[in-house]
Amino acid sequence: MTDNGEAAEAGAGAGAAVRPRRADARRNQEALLDAAAAVFVASGVEAPVRDIAAEAGVGTGTIYRHFPTRADLIIAVYRHQVEACAEAGPALLAAGGSPHAALGQWIDLFVDFLVTKHGLAAALRSDQAGFETLHTYFLDRLVPVCSRLLDAAVASGEIRSDLTALELMHGVGNLCIGADSDPRYDARRLVEVLVAGLLRQPR
Missing domain, CATH: 1.10.357.10 (Tetracycline Repressor, domain 2)
Structure with missing residues (x-):
């Protein structure tokens, strides 16, 4: 069993771990949107999803996971x-x-x-x-x-x-x-x- 100080320290550590992951996810999504914007500007909004995935350096599944349609x-x-x-x-x-x-x-x-x-x-x-x-x-x-x-x-x-x-x-x-x-x-x-x-x- 941990005392209150240890629990608080563990909680703070967990919070610190969550924040960078959230920041990374936000940056990754922004990079994906930058890639999609570049493809849309060059080829129109009907450009294949695979072109956007290639520009972003991810698989098409990643795009569909974030944006189903x-x-x-x-x-x-x-x-x-x-x-x-x-x-x-x-x-x-x-x-x-x-x-x-x-x-x-x-x-x-x-x-x-x-x-x-x-x-x-x-x-x-x-x-x-x-x-x-x-x-x-x-x-x-x-x-x-x-x-x-x-x-x-x-x-x-x-x-x-x-x-x-x-x-x-x-x-x-x-x-x-x-x-x-x-x-x-x-x-x-x-x-x-x-x-x-x-x-x-x-x-």
Whole structure:
């Protein structure tokens, strides 16, 4: 029989063992979602699960264990990308480059995200309420980040001040529509033109 001190020490040790395992599981799942996002961006949300498994360096069974259906995986990637975009905005501004350059880099990440988002509607065809909930989450998380980037670029005198974050995000989104169905259409080039067009012209 152990005394209370020994029991407490054993309990603390067990807790310490559980926490690293949970952290490892979280990192592994994030790595899997990063791999799935990369494959979705390159090949669309209907890409074979084996391609995602190969990118992640795991077996297909691991993916199905975490995400039993394709819709589950797409939704998880969607949320993962939203959070990555949300966290990237402040980090890009803090990196020390020009705010306009930070905005351009963030828009690049946003375009990658939109590729996945355009596949979400089909995945949730039978769950309109779920889609609307995710869309609200997307706006709540990303519009303030885009606003902060725009405000910084306006304050630096680099860009015009008559565009809102929601307008810019809608514009980028509209340019990306159809990019996955026409290989001749280069949405990124047009998005670059849009971002470059924000710059103030010398008088």
